Amino acid sequence: MSNCEIITSDGCTAEEASVIDFQPLTAEELQTCKPPNNEELVRIFEGHLSTLRIAWLVLGMSKPSLVGMLQEMDDEIGVSMVDRIESAIRFFEQGLSTLNPAFARIVVAGSVLEVTEEAEQ
Secondary structure (H helix, E strand, O other), rough: OHHHHHHHHOOOHHHHOOOOOOOOHHHHHHHHOOOOOHHHHHHHHHHHHHHHHHHHHHHOOOOHHHHHHHOOOOHHHHHHHHHHHHHHHHHHHHHHHHHHHHHHHHHHHHHHHHHHHHOOO
């Protein structure tokens, strides 16, 4: 189980989180997971937002409705929709692979403060 999973589970106390150690990523590691610049990110994100909206609409459809929609849809459009959803999944998973460990590190650092403050009282 990773530190991130331990921290986000219900069983992790501030004391347990506060003793978890981590090191900053190396410059090389940071370079391999460097996010796009703001302009590129907005362009990429806008495309995935519309796909997220389509996915949300699909979740509100019954199975027969979805089958009917796909049946009436041009095959090329259906394949494109699936490709866009797969691309959005990869995009959001990549974002989560950055957000989850950052969240965990912040919780660890905050837990150190909490434990320290409790000890001082």
